[in-house]
Amino acid sequence: MKKFTTLLLGFLFSMTFAQAPATYYDGTTGLTGAALKTKLSSIITAGAIDNGYNGLYNGYPTTDKDHYYENDGSVLDMYSENPTGTDPYNYQHGVKKCGNYSVEGDCYNREHVVPQSFFGSNAPMVSDIHFIRPTDGKVNGMRSNYPFGMVTNPSFTSKNGTKVGPSTSPGYSGSVCEPINEFKGDIARMIFYFVTRYESRLSGFSSGGMLGNTTYPGLTSWEKDVLVSWAAQDPLSLTEIERNNASYVFQKNRNPFIDHPEWVNAIWGSGLSTSDVNTVENKLFVSPNPVRNGELQLSGSNLDEIKKVQIYSMEGKLIQTVNQDFKTSGKIILKNAVKGIYILKTENESVKFIVE
Incomplete structure (x- = not known):
């Protein structure tokens, strides 16, 4: 659980970053579904710059610093952060970048939430900071190029509870990765950004069980249902707001599903099923x-x-x-x-x- 005083410190820090211009989302009023998705794609593509794959490490000290949990300025890693206690390990920005790894805590690298193998490691996707996070190298490797879903019997569990194993999400039986509850909405909104930003290129990408090959909905049906449910179960956080603002300074575009989380349902519907809710470990809803x-x-x-x-x-x-x-x-x-x-x-x- 986040300490509330730390939340406030993080919020005050996030206010130093650029907010969305008042006119940024002009033209979206009244749109829903595919039309809204395509309009947003045009908006977040215009003006976006590519800082290069190596440039990601220059952006991370502003986009992925821990101001919310330990509030110590360390790398905020979705795969090692323990929101209810002491982290199993921490990284400092610029220190212990991978490199080689054999166990958790060896080093951190760049995790493409949508695997780069899906799009041949091509630019600008390969260096888009909105869906590429600094994470522990070992857990990143274990996640591999699997889609995200629910796991009951994991073959691997990280020290913060991230699981990899056979999917128990309806509609998919392959291997998946299930992050901890604290970051399920974060991951969902990053993937929604990806399939919106790059909707015109999806037909040339591999699916990997995750991506659709058409502009709308842009995701396989089962993955869409999982991510819409996760976005509802883990609403917008201060870490995402800070990250979106810092990414805008770094890359000159924004994640619209952080600025307007209601657009997830406006485009893809609710998708929340009873079985999905019952698998969530949170006590309070x-x-x-x-x-x-x-x-x-x-x-x-x-x-x-x-x-x-x-x-x-x-x-x-x-x-x-x-x-x-x-x-x-x-x-x-x-x-x-x-x-x-x-x-x-x-x-x-x-x-x-x-x-x-």
Whole structure:
């Protein structure tokens, strides 16, 4: 669980980076589905620059520094970060880059969330920082070029709980990688960026069980369902906002699904199934998310432990305190919550949600 004070420090830091210009998404109003996806592709392609594959390491000190967990400026690695305790190991930017590795903690390198073998390691995809993260070399290697999905019986589990093994996601039986819950939405929004940014090239890419070969939807049906579900289960985080702003400074384009997470459903639909929800290990859930009518519902296995809920804005302002028996009723009527991103905080857990 993120320490809330650390969240606030990270948010203040992220504000130093460039935000999206007011006109950046002009022309998207009223669009949905394939039309919205194609319009966004045009927007995020225009002006984008390629800093080269080696240039990624120059960008990472601004895009992937830990300001949220240990808040120590180390490399924020999705495959080793432990959000509930001490990390098994840490890397400093520019130190212990791979190189050779044999075990976790040897070195870090560049993980293409959409494997570069799918597009022949060609530019500009091979150096697009929006979907290429610094990660532990060993776990990156074990992930290989597998798509992302749910794993019940892993053949490999990293020290932070990232799993590789046979898929238990409906519609696919090959090997997949399942990240920890903290980063499932992050990975989903990165892949949505990729299939939007490069939609006109998808027909020439390999599928790998992940990519579709047409501009829309751009993903195989089973993978689309997994990623849409993950985006809902793990809403937008401060780390993603900071990363998107820093990537805009570095690369001159943005991930629209971080600026507007509601566009995931506007393009691909909800896709959230009961079986997907039941596999998530989180104890506390907010629904619907995004909230549209000023009313949200708490659910989960630990409602009997919750006596007080506090709702904060992203600026750290306490918006509302609710004291009630949440086991009897998990309904909360929001007060003074305008459109934006909020954090619902209990004594032991924090959950992000969006108000539209």
